[in-house]
Amino acid sequence: MTTHLQINDQFPDLVLPDQDNKLVQLSQFTQPGLLDQRLGFDDGYPLIVIFLRGFFCPRDQQQMRQMVEFQDELAVNYARLVTVSVDAPIVNAAFRAGLGATWTFLSDESRRTITRLNILDETEGEYAYRAQPYTFVLRPTLQIHAIYNGWYFVGRPTLEELRHDLRAIMETRSDYTYETYNQPEIKQIRIPQQEWENGAPPAGSNGLPVSYGNILWFDVDTGVGMIAQVDSNQNIFFHFTAIPGQGYRTIKHGVAVKFEIVSGQHGLSARNIQLIN
Known part of the structure; x- marks a missing residue:
């Protein structure tokens, strides 16, 4: 057979x-x-x-x-x-x-x-x-x-x-193709390193709304995670490039952060994620 x-x-x-x-x-x-x-x-x-x-x-x-x-x-x-x-x-x-x-x-x-x-x-x-x-x-x-x-x-x-x-x-x-990723709506989530090379800009300085939360989880293998907002029951997606810095960045569960919120076609995402000491 x-x-x-x-x-x-x-x-x-x-x-x-x-x-x-x-x-x-x-x-x-x-x-x-x-x-x-x-x-x-x-x-x-x-x-x-x-x-x-x-x-x-x-x-x-x-x-x-x-x-x-x-x-x-x-x-x-x-x-x-x-x-x-x-x-x-x-x-x-x-x-x-x-x-x-x-x-x-x-x-x-x-x-x-x-x-x-x-x-x-x-x-x-x-x-x-x-x-x-x-x-x-x-x-x-x-x-x-x-x-x-x-x-x-x-x-x-x-x-x-x-x-x-x-x-x-x-x-x-x-x-x-490369051109697919070289689009503003994509670069809001997969943030190019060039935006961080002179240091992280103050949260909200570009006019985006700022929120606060705690890292709910982060997957080191895929580079994605979720933030639990403190003032909402909505969880916010993020990619590791949303954390200012060079190379591959990671962040621990439970860490307190502030961040900017980007509203896209497929939901909310966090960018310019900064630790709160």
Whole structure:
């Protein structure tokens, strides 16, 4: 049996347990981040889905070692990767840890998914009812961009082929060009360093309203956070560039701040965030 899916078909939005036995839905991986949503960039991101026979297969091991080499590049390319096997979550967790992989391993112990996709392998004598080794490259909508049949290892995608696939998908994003970011409404939230090079201007000196609050949370990985206003029950979004200074800035939970408020098409954002001693 080979998969009935073809390029441009809609890939099913699978819900499967990950290596920690927590249910995960595929569309979670392709959703735009908080900053994207605030800027109005709702395109989302590509996803690579690799089906494995299992940890025991030397060809799968080789492919996964290649993906370990690729995982840091995937991160800076804003692409996502998941692998799926019929192994139990605890087995996937051990395989993942041994590889040094940081992406998600999903478990299809029931074989429902690989049966649904028509990629159940019924030929193996020793390890029966495993997945045929397919790789699907998906657009943010989960439409299929590319399919690789890895029955023979040469049929599995090289890293260069994946780069071309991901580039083709990313080029369709509305914010793929520099000019998209060089717009006043975007630069109000992603504040250019040039505005801070002579020191932080006094809050409100540009005519924007000033408010006070406490840092509700800040995500170091994504550089975004929320401020809880002291005079309102509304939380205010901010990007780390809204904190005056050079380089990558961070700020701790609970810190008291004053800030300017920018009202944009997609909600309120904070800028010129300054600590209150």
